[in-house]
C-alpha cells in the first residue's frame with residue numbers, strides 16, 4: 001500500500017514576501033505523528049511543499065493532507081488532483097476542524113480535531129472497506145501509549161530545527177482569538193504525555209537542540225516539573241512557549257526549566273492594554289507585571305521572543321510606537337507582531353462576523369500580516385497595516401537591536417542578543433543561500449559554536465548546575481515561531 005502525506009504550502013510561497021527561512025524551520029510534526037499509525041509494511045512518503053517541490057505525478061493509494069487556514073486552497077487543489085487520479089484522500093487539521101463543510105467536497109474522509117484516536121480508527125475502517133466520510137475526535141483523548149513519531153520520514157537536512165517536539169496538547173486557557181477551543185471542542189482541551197514517554201522521545205532525538213512547539217510548556221506544573229527534572233543532566237538546550245502568569249509563579253518551575261536547558265521562551269504578551277486583555281478573554285495576563293516577568297527570565301539567562309497583536313479594539317494610532325518602545329526597553333530579543341486575525345471557529349471570528357466586520361473570507365490572506373477585518377473605533381485598516389509594517393521595521397532597526405541589547409547587564413548577554421536578533425532578521429540572503437545550497441543543516445553546529453550559553457544572575461560566577469559537555473553552547477537563535 002502506498003501512502004502519501006502532504007503539507008501543502010501557503011499562497012505566500014509564490015509572493016515577494018516569502019521568507020524561505022521561516023518555513024524551513026520545522027518539519028511537519030503532525031503528519032509524522034499520524035504516519036506512526038500506518039502498518040509498518042506500507043510504503044509512506046511525506047512531502048512538505050514549503051521545502052521541496054511536490055511530485056504530483058505519482059499514484060498513491062491513500063493521501064493524507066494537513067490543512068491550515070493559509071494553505072487551505074492549495075490543500076483542496078491537491079486533494080482534487082489526487083482524487084481525480086483515483087487515490088483515497090483524507091483531509092484534516094485546524095482549518096478542516098473549523099470549516100468541515102468547506103473541506104468535505106474535496107475529500108473522501110475529513111477529520112476534526114487531533115488525529116491520535118480517529119486516524120487509527122479510520123485505518124481500521126478503511127482496510128475493512130467501510131471508511132466513514134467524517135471522523136471527529138471527542139471523548140477519550142489521550143497521549144498515553146501513542147506510538148513513536150515517524151521521524152525517519154523527516155528530511156532533516158532541509159530544516160534548521162528538525163528536532164521540534166510536542167509533549168502536551170492544547171492549553172488550560174481560553175483566549176478568544178486562539179485556535180485552541182475550536183480545535184479541541186467536544187473533548188479535553190489540555191492533556192500531556194507521560195513524563196517517561198516524553199523523556200524517551202527526547203532521548204531519540206540526535207544533537208542537543210530541541211524546540212518544544214507546545215502551546216504552553218509550563219501549563220501543567222506537575223508534568224513540567226517531572227519533565228525538567230528528567231532532562232536535567234541530559235545536556236539539552238531548548239526553546240518553548242509559556243504564559244506571563246506561569247513565568248511569574250514562584251514555584252521553582254522556571255528555575256527547573258532553566259537548569260534543564262531552557263534558553264529562550266516565546267511569551268504571549270499580546271497587548272499592553274488591560275481593556276484589550278479583558279475583551280480577548282485573557283485574564284491570565286490581566287494585572288500581571290510584564291516587566292517583572294521579563295526580569296525573571298533575564299535573571300535565569302532565558303531570552304524572550306515576545307508576541308504582540310495589533311488591531312484589537314482598544315488600540316489607537318500610538319499603539320505601534322508604544323509597543324515597540326516597551327519591547328526594546330525591556331530587552332526583548334525577538335518580537336513577533338500580528339495583525340489581529342479572526343480564525344473561523346473562534347469566539348473572535350463569531351464576534352467579528354456578528355458585527356459585520358469581516359472584510360472578506362480569502363483564507364490565504366488570513367496570515368496575520370494582512371488586515372482581514374475592520375479594526376476597532378480608533379484605527380483605520382490603513383493605519384493598522386502601516387503601523388504593523390512600521391513596528392517590524394522599527395523593532396529590527398540596528399539602532400533598536402543595539403538599544404535592546406544594552407538592556408542586559410553583562411557584555412556576553414548584550415553581544416548575544418545583538419547577534420541573535422541581527423542574525424534572524426538581517427541576513428536573509430545568507431539564509432536563502434544556505435537553503436538553496438542545501439546547507440541549512442550545517443548552520444546548526446556553526447550557530448552552536450558562535451552562540452555560547454547565556455547565563456543569567458543565577459549562573460554568574462558559579463559553576464553551572466549540571467556540568468555541560470565540552471564546548472557548551474547553544475543554538476540559541478530565538479526562532480520566532482508565529483504561534484498566534
Ligand code: B12
Nearest residue numbers: 010027030066069070071092093094111114115367368483
Ligand atoms: C510550528 C507551527 C508553525 C510552523 C510550521 C508548521 C509545520 N511545519 O507544520 C511555521 C512557523 C512555518 C508556521 C507558520 C504559520 N502558522 Co503556524 N503553528 C505552528 C504551531 C506552533 C505548532 C504546529 C504543530 O506542529 N503542532 C503539533 C502537531 C502534532 O499537531 P498538528 O500539526 O496540529 O497535527 C495534529 C492535528 O492537527 C491532526 N491533523 C493534522 N492534519 C491532519 C490530517 C489528517 C488526515 C488527520 C487524520 C489528522 C490531521 O492530527 C495531528 C496529530 O494530532 C501551531 C500551534 C499549534 N499548537 O498547533 C501554529 C498554528 C498552526 N499556526 C498558525 C498560523 C496562522 C500560521 C501562519 C499563517 C502564521 C503567520 N503569521 O505566518 C503561518 C502559515 C503556515 C502555513 N503553512 O500555512 C495557526 C493556525 C490557525 C488555523 N486556524 O489554521 C496556529 C494554530 C497558531 C495559532 N494559535 O493561531 N506555523
Ligand code: SF4
Nearest residue numbers: 171173174175178215
Ligand atoms: S493564546 Fe496561548 S494562552 Fe491563550 S488559549 Fe491560546 S495557547 Fe493558550
